[in-house]
Amino acid sequence: MFQRLVDILYRYPKSNLKRFKHFGGYLNYRKMIASRKLMEKAAFQLPPVNSHANALSIYFLTGKKYLYQTLFCIRSLTKASNEQFQFAIVDDGSFDAHMIGQINRLLPGAEIITQKSINQNLEKNLPWDKYPVLRNKRNVYPHLKKLTDIHTLPAKGWKLVLDSDMFFWDNPTEIVSWLKNPQEPLHMIDCVESYGYSARLMESLTGTIMKPLVNVGTIGLNSEAIDWEKLELWTKELEAKEGTTYYLEQALTAMIIGNSASVALDTTNYIVNPLHTSTGVLHHYVDLSKEYYFKSAWKKFI
Numbered sequence: 001m002f003q004r005l006v007d008i009l010y011r012y013p014k015s016n017l018k019r020f021k022h023f024g025g026y027l028n029y030r031k032m033i034a035s036r037k038l039m040e041k042a043a044f045q046l047p048p049v050n051s052h053a054n055a056l057s058i059y060f061l062t063g064k065k066y067l068y069q070t071l072f073c074i075r076s077l078t079k080a081s082n083e084q085f086q087f088a089i090v091d092d093g094s095f096d097a098h099m100i101g102q103i104n105r106l107l108p109g110a111e112i113i114t115q116k117s118i119n120q121n122l123e124k125n126l127p128w129d130k131y132p133v134l135r136n137k138r139n140v141y142p143h144l145k146k147l148t149d150i151h152t153l154p155a156k157g158w159k160l161v162l163d164s165d166m167f168f169w170d171n172p173t174e175i176v177s178w179l180k181n182p183q184e185p186l187h188m189i190d191c192v193e194s195y196g197y198s199a200r201l202m203e204s205l206t207g208t209i210m211k212p213l214v215n216v217g218t219i220g221l222n223s224e225a226i227d228w229e230k231l232e233l234w235t236k237e238l239e240a241k242e243g244t245t246y247y248l249e250q251a252l253t254a255m256i257i258g259n260s261a262s263v264a265l266d267t268t269n270y271i272v273n274p275l276h277t278s279t280g281v282l283h284h285y286v287d288l289s290k291e292y293y294f295k296s297a298w299k300k301f302i
Contacts, residue, residue, distance in 0.1 A: 028291075036294040042302065043068035044102065046075050051109035055084040056179040059161045061146050063094035069164035071106055072298055080168040080281075083176050090150055091115050092142055118149045125152040126228060133236045134228070143249040146216070147231070151223040158182035163217040163284065167297055170269075170281040178220060178263055186220035186263040187253075188284060189213050191273045195254060196245025197238050205234050206255050211262065214254040215272050217284035218265065226256060 049071075058077075062070040074087060087110040089103055095114055103112055126148060128135050138144040146161055153159075160179060178186045190213040195202065199210050234255055235248070245251070269281040273289045278300075285293035 063092035190215035196247035
């Protein structure tokens with residue numbers, strides 16, 4: 001009871017004040033949230049996007065809170081590119097019958113990967129008794145599902161995973177070329193290094209130099225090249241030595257890539273945290289650019 005009172009009277013208000021300040025005060029934050037609600041409503045009025053069998057495959061981890069963003073991202077991609085795509089929509093744990101109906105209506109032909117099949121794959125490939133750290137962590141840290149849930153699917157080889165909070169503004173020729181012939185990991189370049197852990201610790205665990213500024217908004221990895229035993233150990237050691245972080249999934253991905261050759265999407269066209277810019281191919285709306293995303297970007301797209 002005491003802990004609950006502390007949360008209500010201190011922690012939640014303190015967190016909210018920090019959030020309001022980050023986006024220019026309470027009134028501006030409320031305007032941003034109102035625009036976000038309009039965006040969500042508009043997403044379910046977008047024209048359907050067909051998914052094509054045996055086409056270029058793209059994965060999204062999404063759910064009730066983010067499906068509207070996924071729909072906008074997919075619509076922008078198919079508007080910018082003449083290629084055909086097969087979209088795999090992966091349940092973050094919040095799918096229900098109504099949401100599956102929405103996906104079938106707005107993304108006809110898309111592959112819907114539900115928790116039932118995900119759990120079966122996890123039990124087969126990442127059993128609790130062998131991977132207790134990863135299995136426990138994915139329950140409290142949903143971002144980890146971009147690795148555990150997608151890369152244990154039966155489909156082998158290379159997979160491209162996109163975050164939903166993005167817009168394609170032009171033809172992503174580099175991404176399409178990679179999809180047609182993936183040979184090495186693909187990733188975006190961050191605007192600031194966000195691993196949550198020191199390079200010294202990450203490099204001591206992997207035995208290699210870390211690439212700076214890996215961003216996983218657009219990330220292509222070879223499922224068969226992921227060493228889950230190492231990820232189990234890395235996660236355990238990272239948190240034991242330097243605590244928990246929101247960026248764990250990004251840190252682990254950077255550690256998977258290590259210093260190996262990779263396709264790093266150039267920052268002039270593939271932009272992380274774009275602030276009021278109309279240039280480039282793909283925008284990933286993180287941090288302060290969320291305001292532009294919710295207030296303006298989707299309206300401009302429509």
